[in-house]
Amino acid sequence: MSFDIMIVGIGGQGTILTSNIIGRACVIEGIPVRGAETHGMAQRGGSVESQIRIGQIFGPLISPGNADLILSFDLLETVRAAHWLKKEGEIFTSREFVVPTSVYMQDYPAPDEHMLLSMLGEACYILLDTIKIAEEAGNVLTQNVVLLGAASRKIPLSSESLKQAIRETVPKKTVDLNLKAFDLGVEAGKNP
Amino acid sequence: MVIQYLLGNEAIAHGCMEAAIDVACGYPGTPSSEVIDTLRIVPDRAFKVEWSVNEKVAFEQALAVSWCGLRSICTMKHVGLNVAADPLMVSGYTGTKGGFVILSADDPFAHSSQNEQDSRCYARFARIPCLDPSSIQEAHDMVRDAFELSEKFSLPVLFRPTTRICHSKSDVSLKDTRVSERKALFEKDPRQYVVIPAHTRLLHKLLNKKQPEIKRWLVDSGYNRFEIKGKTGIICGGIAASYVREIAAPDTSIAIIGGYPIDEEWLCSFISQHDKVLVIEELAPVIEETARGVAGTVPVLGKITGHVPFEGEMSPERVMTYLKAAGFSTTKEYEITSEPVAVPIRSPILCAGCMHRTAMYAIRKVFKDAIYPSDIGCYTLGIQMGTVDTTICMGASITVASGMSLAGESRDIICTIGDSTFLHTGIQGLMNAVYNGANITVVILDNRITAMTGHQPNPNTGITACGDVVPAISLEAICRACGATFVETVSPNDLVTFINTLKEAKSKNGVKVIIARQPCVISEKRQKISRGRYCVNHDTCIGCKACIKFGCPAIELHEGLAYITNLCSGCGVCVQICPVGAIGREVKE
Numbered sequence: 001m002s003f004d005i006m007i008v009g010i011g012g013q014g015t016i017l018t019s020n021i022i023g024r025a026c027v028i029e030g031i032p033v034r035g036a037e038t039h040g041m042a043q044r045g046g047s048v049e050s051q052i053r054i055g056q057i058f059g060p061l062i063s064p065g066n067a068d069l070i071l072s073f074d075l076l077e078t079v080r081a082a083h084w085l086k087k088e089g090e091i092f093t094s095r096e097f098v099v100p101t102s103v104y105m106q107d108y109p110a111p112d113e114h115m116l117l118s119m120l121g122e123a124c125y126i127l128l129d130t131i132k133i134a135e136e137a138g139n140v141l142t143q144n145v146v147l148l149g150a151a152s153r154k155i156p157l158s159s160e161s162l163k164q165a166i167r168e169t170v171p172k173k174t175v176d177l178n179l180k181a182f183d184l185g186v187e188a189g190k191n192p
Numbered sequence: 193m194v195i196q197y198l199l200g201n202e203a204i205a206h207g208c209m210e211a212a213i214d215v216a217c218g219y220p221g222t223p224s225s226e227v228i229d230t231l232r233i234v235p236d237r238a239f240k241v242e243w244s245v246n247e248k249v250a251f252e253q254a255l256a257v258s259w260c261g262l263r264s265i266c267t268m269k270h271v272g273l274n275v276a277a278d279p280l281m282v283s284g285y286t287g288t289k290g291g292f293v294i295l296s297a298d299d300p301f302a303h304s305s306q307n308e309q310d311s312r313c314y315a316r317f318a319r320i321p322c323l324d325p326s327s328i329q330e331a332h333d334m335v336r337d338a339f340e341l342s343e344k345f346s347l348p349v350l351f352r353p354t355t356r357i358c359h360s361k362s363d364v365s366l367k368d369t370r371v372s373e374r375k376a377l378f379e380k381d382p383r384q385y386v387v388i389p390a391h392t393r394l395l396h397k398l399l400n401k402k403q404p405e406i407k408r409w410l411v412d413s414g415y416n417r418f419e420i421k422g423k424t425g426i427i428c429g430g431i432a433a434s435y436v437r438e439i440a441a442p443d444t445s446i447a448i449i450g451g452y453p454i455d456e457e458w459l460c461s462f463i464s465q466h467d468k469v470l471v472i473e474e475l476a477p478v479i480e481e482t483a484r485g486v487a488g489t490v491p492v493l494g495k496i497t498g499h500v501p502f503e504g505e506m507s508p509e510r511v512m513t514y515l516k517a518a519g520f521s522t523t524k525e526y527e528i529t530s531e532p533v534a535v536p537i538r539s540p541i542l543c544a545g546c547m548h549r550t551a552m553y554a555i556r557k558v559f560k561d562a563i564y565p566s567d568i569g570c571y572t573l574g575i576q577m578g579t580v581d582t583t584i585c586m587g588a589s590i591t592v593a594s595g596m597s598l599a600g601e602s603r604d605i606i607c608t609i610g611d612s613t614f615l616h617t618g619i620q621g622l623m624n625a626v627y628n629g630a631n632i633t634v635v636i637l638d639n640r641i642t643a644m645t646g647h648q649p650n651p652n653t654g655i656t657a658c659g660d661v662v663p664a665i666s667l668e669a670i671c672r673a674c675g676a677t678f679v680e681t682v683s684p685n686d687l688v689t690f691i692n693t694l695k696e697a698k699s700k701n702g703v704k705v706i707i708a709r710q711p712c713v714i715s716e717k718r719q720k721i722s723r724g725r726y727c728v729n730h731d732t733c734i735g736c737k738a739c740i741k742f743g744c745p746a747i748e749l750h751e752g753l754a755y756i757t758n759l760c761s762g763c764g765v766c767v768q769i770c771p772v773g774a775i776g777r778e779v780k781e
Contacts, residue, residue: 020361026363033361033362034360034362035361035362039222045541046540058434059438061356099748101743102538103536119534
């Protein structure tokens with residue numbers, strides 16, 4: 001059995017970096033790990049997902065209804081991905097969302113937070129002001145690490161391994177910034 | 193030995209370096225591109241790396257490197273092997289000297305491809321060995337050993353990872369990379385390298401003679417292996433084998449096919465110990481057909497019997513469904529859930545400020561009732577704008593356009609093709625169109641780079657794979673040399689001039705070429721080129737939605753008025769579209 005995490009968002013938001021940090025933390029702890037990613041044209045502003053399976057020795061793909069955890073950078077993508085979650089699973093999501101251009105071009109009603117949250121139904125979720133926290137850390141681009149910090153208490157890897165993985169993964173100049181974002185995320189995950 | 197968390201393609205690149213390769217070349221194509229992209233940034237490398245202009249060129253060069261006694265790999269996506277099929281089909285005849293590996297990455301489910309083609313069929317067609325990894329670790333080990341296999345049988349080896357190998361990640365055990373000490377020396381032997389009929393007939397016999405020995409070697413080496421656990425058996429290969437191992441009940445025997453051609457006797461010895469067998473493989477029923485040929489009275493279930501679909505990719509829950517349908521027991525029960533229907537789709541779209549959008553916007557304005565053949569690249573996303581009527585394969589925009597002209601289609605025909613695609617296989621079509629008097633407009637969307645696959649340089653970029661600065665080729669000179677007399681270069685960001693050039697082309701007969709030149713916005717961002725943003729003056733905006741209909745992701749509509757978000761890259765096209773002059777430079781307070 002592995003601990004399966006879905007990381008979802010929009011192409012370019014940093015889902016791959018987040019899964020790289022988790023993967024590296026597994027190597028630090030000597031735990032087998034598998035991951036699957038979206039590459040290619042789908043990255044151009046489309047929905048993207050990274051799957052990561054901690055403790056898995058076979059394939060990289062999670063099955064719908066079986067993810068232990070969902071990390072999401074975009075509330076609309078959270079709704080799209082919620083069916084991957086198992087019954088007792090948990091969602092850590094940014095409350096931010098980008099309305100797809102298709103909505104404006106085809107005159108659909110734009111979704112709002114209330115509507116999106118109601119679509120999550122009974123799923124257990126924690127909503128985070130990732131932009132605000134990332135800005136507090138010093139750079140809005142650290143939202144992915146904020147989210148990782150918030151969810152870290154659920155991930156079967158030690159905080160120290162995750163932090164070491166951050167040091168080894170992010171650009172050298174941004175290590176302190178990202179570690180701060182991680183710590184602020186940990187706090188926010190405690191007190192949503 | 194060291195363990196790292198790597199992308200499949202990075203692990204494959206490392207395997208190549210452990211085999212001390214001398215040369216790597218290829219043409220970008222998802223999901224294969226990161227192999228060369230990893231090799232080309234290795235510091236102080238002792239091997240040579242290049243992006244070639246197409247797969248046939250890459251293949252022939254790598255084959256010649258092998259003939260000089262060196263180790264080479266050429267990389268491509270599955271449909272690239274179609275382009276390289278001509279040399280492929282003879283390479284088994286001529287054979288090789290230094291280890292030669294052809295990496296052809298398949299894309300089940302066509303995540304980023306025009307079809308779901310199976311490269312294993314090509315290996316069978318060309319009668320060369322094929323290796324098919326079932327995990328990233330195995331991909332790494334296999335590609336390293338493939339060079340030795342190639343040298344053992346003096347044949348090219350087709351190495352076939354799939355999307356879920358190339359673009360998945362895993363902890364991988366790596367060994368030290370090694371440096372080649374080989375020296376290039378071509379030993380002339382016309383009987384081997386000149387395939388005139390008298391030679392090729394003998395070479396064909398030689399190739400056929402090698403087959404039984406390859407089959408046996410693939411079993412002896414452990415690439416093809418099985419374990420007997422009960423009276424039902426599954427035969428599987430590729431990444432599907434990893435799903436089978438996760439899902440199948442412990443009393444199910446599993447045979448894993450890692451190499452082709454399959455030894456029929458060995459396969460028969462597995463099948464004959466079971467009451468029934470199920471074959472789980474992605475794409476073509478390659479294993480299944482072999483199994484059916486040797487199974488005798490044992491039922492072989494799979495695609496041909498309707499238990500497994502021919503198309504799409506496998507996943508753990510799908511494998512579970514197929515196992516149940518075939519009456520096999522599983523270790524897991526999945527409740528299959530699906531995506532809610534009410535969530536608006538977020539398809540990939542062209543970037544904010546992308547010149548493809550502007551070019552296609554203008555094309556639609558000037559050529560209203562026209563036919564728009566197009567090609568393969570980011571600009572295929574122009575289908576959302578209604579300016580992509582056909583896309584089949586690399587280079588087929590110009591030839592489909594000239595074909596429709598040849599058919600006598602009375603509407604205007606205007607085709608679009610990217611710079612890299614034009615250099616790949618577009619030039620021949622242009623030459624043919626001019627030579628045979630077609631009446632078409634060709635727009636070369638020249639963003640100076642091969643963008644869609646991850647911004648690889650091409651001869652138009654002025655830089656090589658390894659970063660050496662070289663003279664950029666002249667698209668204008670190529671088009672003129674092909675015989676085109678109307679060749680105009682304009683940036684689509686200068687919308688008025690671009691529209692006027694399109695109008696001029698529309699008014700003329702013959703083959704008209706417009707080179708729409710504007711660097712890719714992602715390349716610009718990486719080079720820290722910033723043009724500043726634009727914003728909407730809400731006292732002037734009348735909410736007409738002209739800018740919204742342009743489809744730029746940086747423009748949003750709130751309470752009837754347009755807003756420009758921080759995605760704006762400053763191309764300035766919306767300023768030229770707004771009928772009331774409501775869009776201007778953002779003024780910093």
